[in-house]
Each structure stands twice: as C-alpha cells, then as structure tokens.
Amino acid sequence: MTALNLTLxxxxxxxxxxxxxxxxLSLAEGVIQPDCTGRSIDLSGxxxxxxxxDLHGDGFERHIAPRRGAMKQMDEGILSVEAxxxxxxxxxxxxxxxxxxxxxxxGPEFAGQVLDAIASVKGQVVTDxxxxxxxxxxxxxDYEGLPERIAAWQVPYxxxxxxxxxxxxxxxRKPPRLTGQxxxxxxxxxxxxxxxxxxxxxxxxVPQALDDLCAALAGQGVRMGSHDDATSTTRADWRNRxxxxxxxxxxxxxxxxxxAAGDHVILGSPNVVRGGSHKGNASALDLIAMGLCxxxxxxxxxxxxxxxxxxxxxxxxxxxxxxWSLVSSGPAQVLGLQDRGTLVPGQRADLVILDAKTHRVAAxxxxxxxxxxxxxxAARFLA
Numbered sequence: 001m002t003a004l005n006l007t008l009x010x011x012x013x014x015x016x017x018x019x020x021x022x023x024x025l026s027l028a029e030g031v032i033q034p035d036c037t038g039r040s041i042d043l044s045g046x047x048x049x050x051x052x053x054d055l056h057g058d059g060f061e062r063h064i065a066p067r068r069g070a071m072k073q074m075d076e077g078i079l080s081v082e083a084x085x086x087x088x089x090x091x092x093x094x095x096x097x098x099x100x101x102x103x104x105x106x107g108p109e110f111a112g113q114v115l116d117a118i119a120s121v122k123g124q125v126v127t128d129x130x131x132x133x134x135x136x137x138x139x140x141x142d143y144e145g146l147p148e149r150i151a152a153w154q155v156p157y158x159x160x161x162x163x164x165x166x167x168x169x170x171x172x173r174k175p176p177r178l179t180g181q182x183x184x185x186x187x188x189x190x191x192x193x194x195x196x197x198x199x200x201x202x203x204x205x206v207p208q209a210l211d212d213l214c215a216a217l218a219g220q221g222v223r224m225g226s227h228d229d230a231t232s233t234t235r236a237d238w239r240n241r242x243x244x245x246x247x248x249x250x251x252x253x254x255x256x257x258x259x260a261a262g263d264h265v266i267l268g269s270p271n272v273v274r275g276g277s278h279k280g281n282a283s284a285l286d287l288i289a290m291g292l293c294x295x296x297x298x299x300x301x302x303x304x305x306x307x308x309x310x311x312x313x314x315x316x317x318x319x320x321x322x323x324w325s326l327v328s329s330g331p332a333q334v335l336g337l338q339d340r341g342t343l344v345p346g347q348r349a350d351l352v353i354l355d356a357k358t359h360r361v362a363a364x365x366x367x368x369x370x371x372x373x374x375x376x377x378a379a380r381f382l383a
Contacts, residue, residue, distance in 0.1 A: 003324030003368030005031035005038030011048040016342050019321050021086055027349040030367040034345040041380055049339030050343055051091025051350030052305050053331035057298035058096045061105050081123045086372035089361045092128040098137045103185025114151035126371035132157045138164055138199040143209050147216040159225045167198040199279045214241035232257035250281040255292040264334045265292055268299035269308035295330040
C-alpha cells in the first residue's frame with residue numbers, strides 16, 4: 001500500500017501553538033512535509049486533526065466472537081476491527097486482550113490465538129495495531145514462561161488486573177452471576193467456584209510473583225500499567241514494580257497519587273460521554289477538570305474518544321486543542337510514540353478529517369494511506 005503524495009488545502013488544521021487555523025498540510029512518503037508537494041486537494045469545510053491514538057480498547061471482542069461459541073476466523077475478525085477503528089478516526093489502536101480465569105474469549109488459550117492473529121495481519125492493515133495483554137494477577141500457575149510468551153506474541157504493553165471478588169470469597173460466598181460466568185467459560189459452576197476460592201487462598205503468594213514477573217518484563221522493555229487503582233498505596237506498589245501507567249483509577253486518591261509521582265493517568269472516554277462511571281467510580285469529567293488526565297481511551301466503545309474530545313471542547317472545560325490532545329498527543333506520550341500525535345513536519349501522516357459542521361468522520365489516514373473515506377469528500381480526492 002503506497003502512501004499518498006498530496007497537499008491538503010482550505011481546511012482548518014489543528015496545529016501546535018496555533019489551534020485551529022486554515023493552513024496547507026502536505027504529505028509524502030507517509031510523513032508530513034514542510035513544503036507543498038504533489039496534487040492539491042481542496043478540503044474547505046472540513047477540520048484536519050491528528051489521528052486518534054486509542055491506548056486501551058476491548059471493543060474488538062464482538063468482532064472475533066459475535067456470539068458465545070461463534071468464533072470467527074481470527075484474522076478476518078481483526079480486519080473487521082480495523083474497519084471500525086478507521087471509521088471512528090483511530091489511526092493507532094491498542095487492542096487490550098485479557099489473559100484471565102474468566103475463560104472463553106478472555107481465557108489464556110484464546111489470548112494466544114488473538115495475539116497471533118494481530119501479528120499475522122499487520123501487513124494487511126493501514127491502522128497501526130498494537131497488542132496489549134491484560135493479565136489477571138492471581139493466575140499463579142500461568143506465571144512460569146509468561147515473559148517468553150509475551151515476547152513471542154510481540155506484546156509491548158502489559159496491564160495487570162485483579163477482578164477476583166475477594167470480599168465474597170473471603171466469606172466463602174458465591175459471587176453474583178457466578179453461574180452465568182461459569183457457563184460462558186464452559187465450566188461447571190461448582191468447579192468454577194472452587195477455582196476462584198483456590199486463587200483467593202493463594203493471595204499471599206501474589207506480591208512476590210508479581211515482583212519477579214515485572215522485573216523480567218522491565219528487562220524486556222515492556223511498558224506496564226495497572227488497572228482500576230483504588231488507593232494511593234496500591235498505586236505506589238505498582239510504581240515500585242515499574243508499572244507507571246494507571247488505567248482508569250477508581251478514586252480521586254489514586255489519581256492524585258499517580259499524578260504526584262509522575263505516573264500517567266488514563267481515563268475512559270465512555271465515562272466522559274456518559275457524564276460519569278457506569279460502576280460508580282470517580283467521574284472522568286471531575287478528574288479532567290482537576291488536571292488529572294493524560295489521555296482518554298475507548299475502553300469498550302470505539303466512537304467515544306472522538307465524541308468525548310468534542311464534548312470537552314464544546315462544554316468549555318478545555319479548549320479544542322487541549323481536548324483533542326487527550327486522544328492524540330497525550331496517548332502518544334504515554335506510549336512513547338514520538339513519531340505521531342501532532343501535525344508537524346517529520347511526523348507520521350496520521351490524521352482524521354471531520355466535517356466542520358457535523359463533526360462526523362469523513363476520512364482517516366494512517367502513515368499517509370487512506371483507511372476510511374465516506375460521503376462527499378471522496379469526490380474531492382477522486383477529481
């Protein structure tokens with residue numbers, strides 16, 4: 001797939017230090033150029049923005065397993081995911097795959113298949129797809145050899161979760177929805193409950209196992225984060241292991257602790273769009289207003305990053321440039337991607353073109369290649 005050689009004119013372009021301003025943007029060889037080059041295309045009536053970098057999303061699950069037991073060909077599922085990502089202005093996407101005791105599409109075996117599929121389609125897609133492994137901390141039997149498997153899967157980013165219902169298990173009580181969860185994983189509910197109890201009983205072994213695992217992953221250059229931090233102590237524990245990203249902190253205390261120590265804070269864009277957490281956790285709007293957010297992620301809904309950024313700008317909570325940075329340059333910094341996130345010469349030509357009136361995605365380009373285009377804008381490119 002060849003990158004386009006073009007100069008886009010007439011659009012309002014989001015430029016660093018200048019905000020939205022009418023300017024030319026030239027692309028060649030997959031990067032933004034300092035001077036006009038190639039064919040000129042008039043994009044009057046459109047906004048030209050840095051492409052969205054989604055640094056955590058599991059909305060792809062429905063593409064690879066649309067119904068329980070109905071697993072698609074993995075590579076076809078990933079290609080379908082890319083189509084949705086591109087239609088929502090996403091040019092770089094972190095696909096967050098569970099490695100969990102929940103089983104099914106979140107089980108270890110399935111994780112391996114998904115991660116292999118992501119690697120296999122890289123040459124067929126325009127969107128930059130980055131795999132993330134979400135590892136459940138109490139799966140002690142899975143620690144051995146995990147760093148080697150992560151290297152083989154080409155996973156650059158690991159996040160640690162603990163979704164065990166410890167309070168209920170400590171009392172010997174079955175957690176809510178246990179039967180449905182067990183059946184979804186293909187397990188007998190009683191056996192599933194025994195497995196949860198066994199993992200909970202070994203909780204004292206987890207900290208040392210994590211210390212060793214994180215040390216090994218750090219040695220491989222793997223980026224690490226924690227999920228759903230609830231306290232400053234928990235955040236400090238993860239920081240000491242080298243996990244410097246706090247995904248979706250549940251409380252103001254945890255978010256403030258992360259920011260005070262220089263850790264990155266990622267919040268969910270659906271939380272912004274909804275006006276609050278669906279689980280009753282800290283409001284993303286409140287944390288953003290307090291300056292406690294480095295980036296917004298799709299979480300489970302790919303249209304939300306664009307919608308959240310536009311809502312933040314429309315509400316006046318942030319100016320347009322500040323709001324859009326939460327889905328572009330902010331995520332780029334969190335992921336250490338220095339070649340993208342802003343529209344300046346030398347950066348990758350990753351951009352999303354929005355209709356200036358409706359703010360709908362008209363086209364998406366990654367590394368100068370079109371990944372999505374719809375509506376009247378196509379006539380301008382084809383003229």
